[in-house]
Amino acid sequence: xxxxxxxxxxxxxxxxxxxxxxxxxxxxxxxxxxxxxxxxxxxxxxxxxxxxxxxxxxxxxxxxxxxxxxxxxxxxxxxxxxxxxxxxxxxxxxxxxxxxxxxxxxxxxxxxxxxxxxxxxxxxxxxxxxxxxxxxxxxxxxxxxxxxxxxxxxxxxxxxxxxxxxxxxxxxxxxxxxxxxxxxxxxxxxxxxxxxxxxxxxxxxxxxxxxxxxxxxxxxxxxxxxxxxxxxxxxxxxxxxxxxxxxxxxxxxxxxxxxxxxxxxxxxxxxxxxxxxxxxxxxxxxxxxxxxxxxxxxxxxxxxxxxxxxxxxxxxxxxxxxxxxxxxxxxxxxxxxxxxxxxxxxxxxxxxxxxxxxxxxxxxxxxxxxxxxxxxxxxxxxxxxxxxxxxxxxxxxxxxxxxxxxxxxxxxxxxxxxxxxxxxxxxxxxxxxxxxxxxxxx
Amino acid sequence: xxxxxxxxxxxxxxxxxxxxxxxxxxxxxxxxxxxxxxxxxxxxxxxxxxxxxxxxxxxxxxxxxxxxxxxxxxxxxxxxxxxxxxxxxxxxxxxxxxxxxxxxxxxxxxxxxxxxxxxxxxxxxxxxxxxxxxxxxxxxxxxxxxxxxxxxxxxxxxxxxxxxxxxx
Ligand code: SF4
Numbered sequence: 001x002x003x004x005x006x007x008x009x010x011x012x013x014x015x016x017x018x019x020x021x022x023x024x025x026x027x028x029x030x031x032x033x034x035x036x037x038x039x040x041x042x043x044x045x046x047x048x049x050x051x052x053x054x055x056x057x058x059x060x061x062x063x064x065x066x067x068x069x070x071x072x073x074x075x076x077x078x079x080x081x082x083x084x085x086x087x088x089x090x091x092x093x094x095x096x097x098x099x100x101x102x103x104x105x106x107x108x109x110x111x112x113x114x115x116x117x118x119x120x121x122x123x124x125x126x127x128x129x130x131x132x133x134x135x136x137x138x139x140x141x142x143x144x145x146x147x148x149x150x151x152x153x154x155x156x157x158x159x160x161x162x163x164x165x166x167x168x169x170x171x172x173x174x175x176x177x178x179x180x181x182x183x184x185x186x187x188x189x190x191x192x193x194x195x196x197x198x199x200x201x202x203x204x205x206x207x208x209x210x211x212x213x214x215x216x217x218x219x220x221x222x223x224x225x226x227x228x229x230x231x232x233x234x235x236x237x238x239x240x241x242x243x244x245x246x247x248x249x250x251x252x253x254x255x256x257x258x259x260x261x262x263x264x265x266x267x268x269x270x271x272x273x274x275x276x277x278x279x280x281x282x283x284x285x286x287x288x289x290x291x292x293x294x295x296x297x298x299x300x301x302x303x304x305x306x307x308x309x310x311x312x313x314x315x316x317x318x319x320x321x322x323x324x325x326x327x328x329x330x331x332x333x334x335x336x337x338x339x340x341x342x343x344x345x346x347x348x349x350x351x352x353x354x355x356x357x358x359x360x361x362x363x364x365x366x367x368x369x370x371x372x373x374x375x376x377x378x379x380x381x382x383x384x385x386x387x388x389x390x391x392x393x394x395x396x397x398x399x400x401x402x403x404x405x406x407x408x409x410x411x412x413x414x415x416x417x418x419x420x421x422x423x424x425x426x427x428x429x430x431x432x433x434x435x436x437x438x439x440x441x442x
Numbered sequence: 443x444x445x446x447x448x449x450x451x452x453x454x455x456x457x458x459x460x461x462x463x464x465x466x467x468x469x470x471x472x473x474x475x476x477x478x479x480x481x482x483x484x485x486x487x488x489x490x491x492x493x494x495x496x497x498x499x500x501x502x503x504x505x506x507x508x509x510x511x512x513x514x515x516x517x518x519x520x521x522x523x524x525x526x527x528x529x530x531x532x533x534x535x536x537x538x539x540x541x542x543x544x545x546x547x548x549x550x551x552x553x554x555x556x557x558x559x560x561x562x563x564x565x566x567x568x569x570x571x572x573x574x575x576x577x578x579x580x581x582x583x584x585x586x587x588x589x590x591x592x593x594x595x596x597x598x599x600x601x602x603x604x605x606x607x608x609x610x
Contacts, residue, residue: 046583046585059466059508059510060507060508060509062469063469063509063510063513066469067596070596070600071596071599071600071603072600072603073599073603088466089466089467093467094467096467096468097467100467100469143507144507144509145506145507146505146506146507146531148507160507160531161507161531161534161535162507162508162509162512162531162534162535162538162539163507163509163535164509164535164538164539164594164595164596165534165535165538165595167595167596167599168595168596168598168599171599171603172599172602172603172606176585178583210454210501210504211453211454211500211501211504211527211529214501214527214529214530215530244501244504244529244530246530299454386458386463386466386506387458387462387463387464388463388464388466405456405458405505405506407456407458407459407505408456408458408459408481408482409458409459409462409481410458410463414481
């Protein structure tokens with residue numbers, strides 16, 4: 001069997017080695033094996049893995065810092081491999097939040113953390129870190145945030161943990177994992193217009209359920225994935241957790257490397273799954289017949305084609321979050337909102353995920369389109385995605401959101417409702433005042 | 443030995459209902475506990491007594507990675523959570539903050555709200571005093587037993603760290 005991975009930045013003298021494995025491995029297994037000093041790891045095996053990068057945000061870092069101090073470590077294991085990203089309640093929504101961010105800031109200064117992102121430079125963590133070239137192909141990454149699985153889109157193993165796990169990792173530079181069972185999703189056929197990464201992942205979660213990939217890897221493959229841009233791939237890996245998955249992952253291709261190369265702050269390594277890798281389950285999905293999808297309250301698995309959702313009146317539309325706050329998402333929304341007006345009963349809130357995306361949207365005239373349509377454009381923040389601030393819902397209100405969770409009370413009152421969709425459905429719904437397909441805009 | 447009354451829930455109890463995001467502007471366990479389960483069971487905090495037990499079905503603790511969730515449950519007085527399955531981040535967090543959890547589908551099926559359970563964490567034995575039935579939960583893998591034995595991840599990390607300092 002061949003070792004299929006090659007070092008992207010390898011000097012010519014490094015040759016591919018012949019290595020004997022018991023059997024083929026997936027990209028996830030290979031990355032985990034490489035980080036615990038082995039050639040092969042088996043699903044179910046407990047390993048201690050070296051970590052390339054880790055992060056916490058303004059909600060999870062304060063507890064991580066408290067636990068870090070209880071561990072008694074004097075310094076962090078590596079000041080260049082930790083990001084502290086105050087993105088959830090920022091710009092600080094109240095005094096308590098300001099106190100929490102202040103404590104994180106003081107920790108970052110004390111330990112000289114290189115990647116502390118102050119407000120005004122901060123973005124939503126899972127968009128910011130890959131865009132800054134801090135999480136890279138072949139990396140092993142943890143974050144004290146469940147959507148850390150997003151970075152699988154660049155071919156990294158990355159997964160969410162809690163604050164205490166992160167505290168121990170900041171001290172030791174490693175953590176334990178159970179090697180997950182492997183699950184492969186093959187998307188074939190041509191993507192219809194308006195069907196993107198969000199629709200594929202909502203459809204998939206609808207198919208397997210919110211615990212359909214519990215403790216497992218979701219490896220996304222197939223011609224439709226190759227066709228997707230990086231934004232769509234980030235969206236898919238982002239929502240692996242919504243099916244219970246430990247990580248989502250897509251093996252790097254030319255598009256990945258084109259995205260990664262100009263940004264990378266370190267060296268990286270490209271892995272691919274062996275043809276004879278072993279999967280617990282393989283799911284094949286024909287994308288050519290899919291419509292844009294909408295997930296009804298109160299679980300992401302309640303996914304329906306948009307055509308079955310036309311009588312739902314709405315009060316708010318949110319376009320943003322770590323799932324769909326990228327420039328490509330804003331372009332899609334702007335394409336549909338250009339020259340149109342937001343329905344008079346609807347509040348549209350648009351949140352570019354990072355400062356860089358905000359600036360790009362400004363230069364391309366997208367912000368102007370949103371404002372002229374009657375939308376509110378916010379500074380990068382998680383804000384309404386978790387019902388924190390910047391667009392909390394009242395009793396009985398309904399929102400279409402490009403976010404990733406529609407749990408009870410997620411965006412505000414326990415009797416409010418969140419419908420998950422991609423940016424095209426969100427924009428069309430904002431114009432028509434009800435859940436709508438972009439095809440309905442004439 | 444734990445002995446307490448059961449608070450019974452279904453599948454996919456997520457961390458947003460265990461501790462809603464509007465209370466995440468604090469890390470104080472007491473304050474978090476005062477809002478525990480608020481969005482799924484507003485009466486929970488009034489009803490719960492020290493030593494009580496939460497019993498739920500599939501995927502307990504799904505959603506966000508907030509450790510505030512197991513902290514709130516533990517601080518509210520709950521001595522143990524029994525479910526068919528746990529979401530993986532919640533599983534790690536519960537072990538790390540010292541909230542005992544057990545996976546035992548049979549016990550879940552045979553338990554109703556208000557039942558009295560006795561749980562022996564060491565052996566994983568669960569007795570339903572109300573119905574007279576007994577069950578055995580899946581044992582933890584050895585590494586996790588070790589984590590629990592040393593008193594959680596903070597202690598484990600502390601010993602790892604001192605081992606390293608001694609080595610250098
Ligand atoms: S945008 Fe929403 S899902 Fe993403 S990190 Fe922020 S709160 Fe979490």
